[in-house]
Amino acid sequence: MNTSIKKIKAQFTILVVFLFLFVVGMSFIVRDNPYFTGTYITGLAQYFKYRISYARSINETWLASVSHALKPGSIYTFSSSEAEAIPVLVYHGLLDKHDGSKINILVDEFKEQMFALKRAGYETIGMDDLYQFMRGEKKLFDKSFMITFDDGRKDSYYEADPILNALGYKAIMFVISDYSLRGESSYYLSREELRRMEESGRWEIESHTKNGHSEYDISPYGEKGHFFSNKLYIPNEDRLETEEEFTARVEDDLRGVKDDLENEVGVRIIGFAFPFGDFGKDSFNFRDAQEIVRKATDALYPLSFYQTDFRSKFTFNYFEETNSKKENFFIRRIDAGNPEWSADRLMALLESAHPKSLPYHDAFSRDNGWITAWSNFKIKDNGLIIKTGNEETGAAAILDGSFLWRDYVLRARVSSPRENGIYVWARFKDEHNWAGCNFGKNFVHVERAIQGEKRVIKGIRDNIEYPVGDFEVAMKAYGRNVECILNGEVIVRSSFLEEELSNGGIGFKTWDERENNSEVIIKEVHVEEIKSENND
Structure with a gap:
């Protein structure tokens, strides 16, 4: 008991000393600071209030919070890793x-x-x-x-x-x-x-x-x-x-x-x-x-x-x-x-x-940062559902934090309930700059946009049967090369992607000529970095 009382007295004495030094210091500020006004006093009081409040928010004791408030300098440390x-x-x-x-x-x-x-x-x-x-x-x-x-x-x-x-x-x-x-x-x-x-x-x-x-x-x-x-x-x-x-x-x-x-x-x-x-x-x-x-x-x-x-x-x-x-x-x-x-x-x-690293896997048990490019999407029943609304012919979503990805292969297990086309984006920078694989009902294209100018780099139209039910689409982007892959088979490839599209994120788009008639469900996504390819 005596030890506890002595400890409390010691803490109280420390607090009194702190307050005394604070008051003395303030008297010099008041005397020497020509800008010292009522607003200044209020701001200073609020400063100490917020210092104590923050220290309490990280579960410090009341006395430690006061001590923290009276110490100059930062009350946190920087991360050791570098920002991307x-x-x-x-x-x-x-x-x-x-x-x-x-x-x-x-x-x-x-x-x-x-x-x-x-x-x-x-x-x-x-x-x-x-x-x-x-x-x-x-x-x-x-x-x-x-x-x-x-x-x-x-x-x-x-x-x-x-x-x-x-x-x-x-x-x-x-x-x-x-x-x-x-x-x-x-x-x-x-x-x-x-x-x-x-x-x-x-x-x-x-x-x-x-x-x-x-x-x-x-x-x-x-x-x-x-x-x-x-x-x-x-x-x-x-x-x-x-x-x-x-x-x-x-x-x-x-x-x-x-x-x-x-x-x-x-x-x-x-x-x-x-x-x-x-x-x-x-x-x-x-x-x-x-x-x-x-x-x-x-x-x-x-x-x-x-x-x-x-x-x-x-x-x-x-x-x-x-x-x-x-x-x-x-x-x-x-x-x-x-x-x-x-x-x-x-x-x-x-x-x-926050910037994401590779490899990346998403089974859509929660939202990991998907952003609507246009129209609507929702994450429900372990799927990313991209669907057009009224008076819309297309809908799209992109993955936030994937912007810096460079050489990778994106594989997605998908279904297309209305048998619409599906567009797989890689190297997506914004709506005006991207590379993509366009899987249509009777064609597959490698396409790109640079500063809003869209162009088909290479396409195949023969013997393309659009799948029903669940199927896999994939896109491989490495160096200037792009491959569009359907159910494990490379359908079209090109080696002429411009250097302006050397990095960018992933996304999906669905479309149809008729309004409110387009839907695709992304059930699982795997993205792996490509390190062994010759990217020259």
Whole structure:
């Protein structure tokens, strides 16, 4: 009993000493720090609150948590393995209560996401880290990731900063310069706040737009559209912009926000985040918008960021050998700031999207990261069911995390209840770049797409009988060679696959000329690396 009492007294004494030193230290901060304000005090109090809260979340005792909070530096260690790809998260506002918006989450929800990431070993990187990684100039630890915020809002900064500080994390803020630098605002961060953020070392300031973050008239009938996607309507002349006027407006905005932030905040700008994630793809009245916007952005920014749905896109951002020749990179972001995203859901996504290794086997007892390319799929009864919906002729799914696979053979046990064709993808990069074996009712083709240009490399049309019931399809891709295999027999092979398709993931597609009449069930998948073939 006496020993227990002595132990408690010793712990209490240690705590009192810590608190005394803390108070003394704070008195010097108050005296010497010209920026010390009520907001600073609040932020510092929150910092210690979150340090203690995180330490408690990893099951430390209360006293150990307090001791941990008072120690400077990181409270986790980096992974020892190297990253093959980087996830980037995007947030907008952090609120005390839900407002019904799809872009704002609660502060506690953000905190739980950050705590979960920290517990799992994730650590943040900055803009230069990402750029150098994408070019192959810098190696990063596995589970490196980036946190970004859009719009330059006060609530996101003041609520997120103490959490980031407590965890040793950093973030990027994409700013609307006309909103932050032109007059006082209770909603958007000011010039002084942006400077203070940059000086903290926890934040980097980058471009979002100068004044292109609203919806604008794109027709004489009151229709609205995004700034970077559409020709705007000029009411006093009752016409749309010309292509030249559209291009000049886009270039002026991209250049203007960069100049504003570099000249008035004193920061170096290398990144641009498209408002609404729209880089011209959602145009209503100008189909060339995307090409013009991408060209104008690449002329000014090494990194451009977007977010969109999960169709035909791998979740992470990958380094490829060809990247070393590139100057600009198009960075995909995960919309983790949606209130529907819990910490568990985010962590499940990161796990399923993480780069996968070979050999790979899937019997579809659970979802290992399949993504819809278009239409719908579901995993049910130990099968991947890919099926068209109303007014659709095709459906497809790809495996997230398979992007870096190079030389391999994919074998799949499948059934085609409606006897539709089945398309097997290998070396799939995105919907515009892939190699595939097209198994039709009376033909088998080796096909490919590069920058959206599709071509049949080689095909066979004689004596092809499309199987019924369960059967096996396979595709072998090694070097520039492709083989299409049906029930163990090589039906067609080619040695003329372009070098641009030297790596890529796997996927399946089904189609039919009639709407809502296509279905394929993938029952089992095996993928093995090819090491013994001559790939020259």
